Amino acid sequence: MAKVESGMAGNVWKVLVKEGDEVKAGQEVVILESMKMEIPVSVEQDGTITKVLVNEGDFVNDTDVIVEVE
Amino acid sequence: MFSKILIANRGEIARRVIRTCKKLGIKSVAVYSEADADSLFVREADEAYCVGKPPVNQSYLNVDEIIAAAKNSGAEAVHPGYGLLSENSVFASRCKAEGLVFIGPPPEIIASMGSKIEARKTMKEAGVPIIEGINTPLENEEEASMAAEKIGYPLMLKASAGGGGIGMQLVNSEEELLKAFAGNKKRAESFFGDGAMFLEKYIAEPHHIEVQILADTHGNIVPLWERECSIQRRNQKVVEEAPSPFISEETRTKMLDAAVAAAKHIGYTNAGTIEFLVDKEQNFYFLEMNTRLQVEHPVTEEITGLDLVEEQLKVAAGEKLSFTREEVQRRGHSIEVRIYAEDPKTFFPSPGKITQFSLPGGEGIRHECSVEAGSQVTPFYDPMIAKLVVWGESRNQACERLKNALENYEVEGIKTNIPMLLKTITHEQFLAGYTTTQFVNEYYLPQLTSTK
Missing domain, CATH: 3.30.470.20 (ATP-grasp fold, B domain)
Known part of the structure; x- marks a missing residue:
């Protein structure tokens, strides 16, 4: 199981996946908004999303886990 | 001249306005979010009011709180700085209605220049050259591609309410236009609450x-x-x-x-x-x-x-x-x-x-x-x-x-x-x-x- 961290402090603008979705390495799962810029967060491996830990509008810090991939 | 003004902004531009106020003997009032409580501009103003939580829509865009701060402080005018509420005609009207001078043009002018399509029409009337393009909002891909055909590629697809490059894209062909249209329209709707799109001929080496x-x-x-x-x-x-x-x-x-x-x-x-x-x-x-x-x-x-x-x-x-x-x-x-x-x-x-x-x-x-x-x-x-x-x-x-x-x-x-x-x-x-x-x-x- 891999945990995907946000990598940057910001607001969650869009959540692009839900639990159970199949994802491919490099696929964008969440878009953050930080300092007026959209920042996509991608998964690094193929797998299935087992958990989505954020909602649109949430504030996250750079080390917060946003999704888990199996 | 005023004796006290409120600055509805933050950061360097708030400090810049405070500096001129000090020079002219005008008292300055800052408003700030919880994230900016320790900022230089808050310390340098003669008075400061917290107007809400860090996200801009809960503080620097919170018109009711900002107007309340202006009233409480006895400010006579509001300087909006740039960004935030500076080109918001509703805010400018509200200031006027509350008996505060908005330091900027009248609300109607802000509104007419805030729509890029309206501004194009107005400037044409004034005899100012505008880029070849269309002056009515494009409803869908079909209308866009028909208009594009008339003007010729390459073109800039733009959001009428846009700013900061959001909702704007260079398109070199019909294929690119069709691909770009819906996404940019949606982005303009979510950022500016207005998805009106238009096209302008692309100027090379601008x-x-x-x-x-x-x-x-x-x-x-x-x-x-x-x-x-x-x-x-x-x-x-x-x-x-x-x-x-x-x-x-x-x-x-x-x-x-x-x-x-x-x-x-x-x-x-x-x-x-x-x-x-x-x-x-x-x-x-x-x-x-x-x-x-x-x-x-x-x-x-x-x-x-x-x-x-x-x-x-x-x-x-x-x-x-x-x-x-x-x-x-x-x-x-x-x-x-x-x-x-x-x-x-x-x-x-x-x-x-x-x-x-x-x-x-x-x-x-x-x-x-x-x-x-x-x-x-x-x-x-x-x-x-x-x-x-x-x-x-x-x-x-x-x-x-x-x-x-x-x-x-x-x-x-x-x-x-x-x-x-x-x-x-x-x-x-x-x-x-x-x-x-x-x-x-x-x-x-x-x-x-x-x-x-």
Whole structure:
């Protein structure tokens, strides 16, 4: 199981996946908004999303886990 | 003149307005979010009111709280700065209804220039050249591709309510237009609450050159020369200078005349900027009008010796401009660079704590900054932390002073774009004075990969 961290402090603008979705390495799962810029967060491996830990509008810090991939 | 004003903004521009207030003996009132409680501008204002939580829609865009602060403090006028509520006609109307003077043009003018499609129509009436394009909102892909066929590719697809490059895309073919349309429309709807889209012919090698004007409420309009702002990343300006090294005196006069005609036609008052795109043959076309003070106003101050915030306050207080177009001399050359908290290669934001901050001094060096050592750069607002402004007798001298200052500019704890600025202002294309809006893509980014 891999945990995907946000990598940057910001607001969650869009959540692009839900639990159970199949994802491919490099696929964008969440878009953050930080300092007026959209920042996509991608998964690094193929797998299935087992958990989505954020909602649109949430504030996250750079080390917060946003999704888990199996 | 007013005795107390409220500043509905934050960061360096709030400090800039406070400085002029102190000079004129006007009391200043700051409003701030919880994230900015320790900021310099909050300490420097005579009074300060917390107006909410860090996200802008809960603080700096919270009209009710800001109006309440103005009333409680006894302020007579509101300076909106740039960004945030500065071009919000509803806020300007609300100020008026509450008996506060909005330091800017009347609400109707803000609204008419806020719609790019409306502004195109108005400027055409005023006899100002506009880029070939369409003046009605495009409802869907079909309408867009029919309009595109008539004008011819390449085209710029734009959002009527857009700003900061959002909802804007270059399209080279019908295929690209069809692919880009829905996404940009949706983005414009979510960012600006208005998905009206239009098309303009693409101008090759475009230079972004804008004219600063001042207009009083007695019918006097004075142009304060131009600013060249072609160097941009993510459609936002990074380096600005005055005068433009690109245009001839003849073009300059024509552009200033066009700006005055535009302001006169719409009955403009206070400080405003008419932005133009200029092609390689020096044909110029109306791009948009900014109905507020601009980030880059200091370069105009440096070459004219005027204090634009002071002029704004005087106009808002009903005073007449104290000079004519002929009396505004320009002297030397000024360049401003924007210091952003961001990665200099990817332009991704870099929030964090500034551990060390030391500014270079020297002749012709001016600083406008919002931070100090120990400041926290939060992810809630624009990444600009400071502006470095230089003045020189000649453009060469200004370039040299800028290079020296940037080399001695110390910011630690966060990433900044200073390495990018240094590469830009020492590039032969920049030194030659031929900058286009494609500079970063054509010269800066390739330079990075070639030195890897």
